[in-house]
Amino acid sequence: MKTDTLYSHLECLMCKNTYDADQVNSYCPECTQPLVARYNLKKGLSKEVLKDRPLNMWRYKEVLPLKESQHIVCLGEGMTPLTEADHLGSELGVRRLQIKNEEGNPTGSFKARGLSMAVSKAYELGISEFCIPTAGNAGSALSAYTAKMKGVAHVFMPEATPEVFQIDCEIMGAKVRKINGTIKDAGAAMAQENQDGKWWDVTTLKEPFRLEGKKTMGYEIAEQLNWQLPDVIIYPTGGGTGLIGIWKAFQEMKELGWVDSIPTRMVAVQTTGCNPVVEAFNQGLDHTGVYENPAVTIANGLRVPKAFGDRLIMSTLYESNGYALDCSDDEIREALSICARQEGLFLSPEGAAVVKAAFKLKDSGFIKNSDHVVLLNTGSAYKYVENL
Numbered sequence: 001m002k003t004d005t006l007y008s009h010l011e012c013l014m015c016k017n018t019y020d021a022d023q024v025n026s027y028c029p030e031c032t033q034p035l036v037a038r039y040n041l042k043k044g045l046s047k048e049v050l051k052d053r054p055l056n057m058w059r060y061k062e063v064l065p066l067k068e069s070q071h072i073v074c075l076g077e078g079m080t081p082l083t084e085a086d087h088l089g090s091e092l093g094v095r096r097l098q099i100k101n102e103e104g105n106p107t108g109s110f111k112a113r114g115l116s117m118a119v120s121k122a123y124e125l126g127i128s129e130f131c132i133p134t135a136g137n138a139g140s141a142l143s144a145y146t147a148k149m150k151g152v153a154h155v156f157m158p159e160a161t162p163e164v165f166q167i168d169c170e171i172m173g174a175k176v177r178k179i180n181g182t183i184k185d186a187g188a189a190m191a192q193e194n195q196d197g198k199w200w201d202v203t204t205l206k207e208p209f210r211l212e213g214k215k216t217m218g219y220e221i222a223e224q225l226n227w228q229l230p231d232v233i234i235y236p237t238g239g240g241t242g243l244i245g246i247w248k249a250f251q252e253m254k255e256l257g258w259v260d261s262i263p264t265r266m267v268a269v270q271t272t273g274c275n276p277v278v279e280a281f282n283q284g285l286d287h288t289g290v291y292e293n294p295a296v297t298i299a300n301g302l303r304v305p306k307a308f309g310d311r312l313i314m315s316t317l318y319e320s321n322g323y324a325l326d327c328s329d330d331e332i333r334e335a336l337s338i339c340a341r342q343e344g345l346f347l348s349p350e351g352a353a354v355v356k357a358a359f360k361l362k363d364s365g366f367i368k369n370s371d372h373v374v375l376l377n378t379g380s381a382y383k384y385v386e387n388l
């Protein structure tokens, strides 16, 4: 069965070159920059089509790049709750505070969305062997979707990754290497082993489709809010796909006429020991540097010294009149405990960093009393117990 996708081609945002939708593509060979999927949105699509759709991210299939629905590799990802955090909201002093809680996704994080999409599209393109460098959750998600499609996953993770992630990957049949250093070093070790390109590299934004899966968070937030977007979204930023993806979804929905306006300011949160996006934002740069000697943190997903999609992260922050800031591990622990006691939500360290950031932004005046704020809890706390 056809998905009726509006997918038309891939585009490099730097040189504007376009690439064939149905060729195997990684990033733009001219500029070494990410490619993004473009759709024939002018053809139009009524949001009424969503009415009888399944409660997972594939309900948005017309704005996802897959052509045939038999290629969907689905474990029930998406349609996560947008929970009212009213106690925390009144302490913060805002009109409305909600947490988009991604912990219930397959393998316990929002990485499921991106890898469901990337593995499905790979299946459609006839690819079945993958490699990925990971701080943990992306490796688990790739392993799960690869198992489901009967492919092979090669996962490269830093030594400092919690034990459970390795167990998770191996139980699903992936081949795991532990690497001394950061996710960047894991990526380098992987590139060494994959010089001949025998495996499809699904490193964040080095292929265009994980972004498309992650953008469904933006569609969902809009649908759950009856198409009235919030004033502020705060996102824990490593490679940045969620931040970029949510913003991309908002632009697409505007073009489709699903939302009237986009009032949302997008905020990136990092850790004090690895904050390349914050440094670049404070200097007004359109790209980040490579953060030297990033500190080990309890928020593993944020220890990314240089994102491949750094230019897209920065342009999202500037276009949305957003902001970038960081938190220490002590602040993350404090916010984790506050949110648990006030809301009964045990957040991942990355999600707790976002809670702390909201308080800092309220103090600085960036967030106002009248604002409707949405926080992203990107993963499950239960994978991080050894950090806590």
Ligand SMILES: *Cc1c(COP(=O)(O)O)cnc(C)c1O
Residues within 6 Å of the ligand: 109, 111, 135, 137, 138, 204, 236, 237, 238, 239, 240, 241, 242, 243, 301, 302, 348, 350, 351, 378, 379, 380
């Ligand atoms: C990967 C990850 C992040 C960072 O996500 P990006 O899209 O790479 O910025 C945040 N939180 C958790 C739990 C993660 O696994």
Ligand SMILES: [Zn+2]
Residues within 6 Å of the ligand: 012, 013, 014, 015, 016, 017, 028, 029, 030, 031, 032, 033
């Ligand atoms: Zn280019």
